[in-house]
Amino acid sequence: MGLPDFFRDRRGNTAVMFGLFFSILIVSMAGAVDYSNVISRRSKAQDALDAATLAVAVLRPATVEQAQAAVKLRLDKELGDNPDKVVIGQFNYDTKTRTYYVTAKGTYKPFLLGVVNIKEIPYEVISETIQAANGTLELALVLDNTDSMGQILNGSSTRLDVLKTAATNLVNTVMTSANKDYVKVAVVPYADYVNVGLANRSQSWVSVGADYTVPAAAKTCTTISTKQVCTGGVYGTCDSIKDGVPIKVGCWKTPQTCTTVNITPYQSCNNPQPTYYKWYGCVRHQVDSKTKMLVLPDPLTAYTGVLETAQKCPTAIQPLSNDKTVVTNSIKGLVNSIGSYKPDTFIPGGLHWGVNTLSPPAPFKEGMAYDSKNKEPKKVIVLMTDGANTLYTNSSGQIVSAATGSPPTISSSLVAPTYTAQDNACKYAKGKNIEVFVIGLGVTDPTALSALKSCATDAQHYFDAQNANDLIEAFEIIGGKLSVVRLMQ
Known part of the structure; x- marks a missing residue:
């Protein structure tokens, strides 16, 4: 080729x-x-x-x-x-x-x-x-049960009535028959103190003395020979403060003229009765002897039970439960007064016991161990309040009323340590990766408002409610967030 x-x-x-x-x-x-x-x-x-x-x-x-x-x-x-x-x-x-x-x-x-x-x-x-909750959900409803919650909010319903409706709606949203084994809810009513429940009297984390009786004093009689007679004056309404909330009260705009007149003498005798001191479930907040600050949750020493002549704390805490009927009945039973007991507000105490219901160690053990990712379980606090603190911590760590006069004024030296205690409780909860929602109802006090916003996990976790619809909507939004379905892959 x-x-x-x-x-x-x-x-x-x-x-x-x-x-x-x-x-x-x-x-x-x-x-x-x-x-x-x-x-x-x-x-x-x-x-x-x-x-x-x-x-x-x-x-x-x-x-x-x-x-x-x-x-x-x-x-x-x-x-x-x-x-x-x-x-x-x-x-x-x-x-x-x-x-x-x-x-x-x-x-x-x-x-x-x-x-x-x-x-x-x-x-x-x-x-x-x-389906339903994002993993296992443990929810603590920390709800204001103070005197101001008795004020009318929408026509005929009190603030507490609307709160009960809103909280029940949230419970119905997250506690469905499909997720009964995966959702637990606790109810923590708070005021000046909390009520841990009479059934816990024998628990090691409570220290309560025995009930006792003070015998009746001797009967005494006094001769009454004069009385006061008052005339004139103009009666009207004056501004005042009720559990931190501005209200109108009856008062004498122009004082009456009163004189003492003689009357036919008569004998007035008392009828002394024994005084009975009992434990109604109220416990004192724990205070560190050195720092004079409230002891954060999971304490090492027992809470001191308070013996009183009548109940001076709200209805008892309902620990975590997956029984919706038990939880909703607890919400229905919330009260803002018992007899002459008209409770003031101490928010740090409510927060402490909200954490206590979620924490696996004593005093309550219904909660699972903390998950660093807050997934299994997901632990959540919903704090609701309608105002500022009206009880405060003094230099000895005691809880005191700081209001004097009418309208009352607040001693500034008591405000800062109280809100520091509140901030510490919020930081403790968030340090455990607990998700914190906060709902403020008509809160106007700048210090209180700033503290509540700071307590929430972030800005999206704070709700500023001004009326009944706002309050109900805030709980509905939170319920929706806590019942979101989740794609696994």
């Missing part, structure tokens, strides 16, 4: 090789286009299945069959024309973990790869969704 023939052969080989390379290039380009289309279609199917499963998980259908049918309808709606004929594959619901496991399968028909006899490209997407 001569040289020209050789070159002719090489040109022929080159043409063959180029043709083969060009074919591979065309197939590769076609594959890239179709592969990109498959990725896009699969992504759309994944988003559609996630949206469908999340939507149905929120609705909580009564049966698995109803749930599956609802997911199918929502999936078809999300996909629209659905060219890949995406259909539900596997559908499971685990009642123990409250988890939906759903697969969907689609078939993509290539535009270009058909030239190499690839007619279909199947794909599958998976959605795993946990």
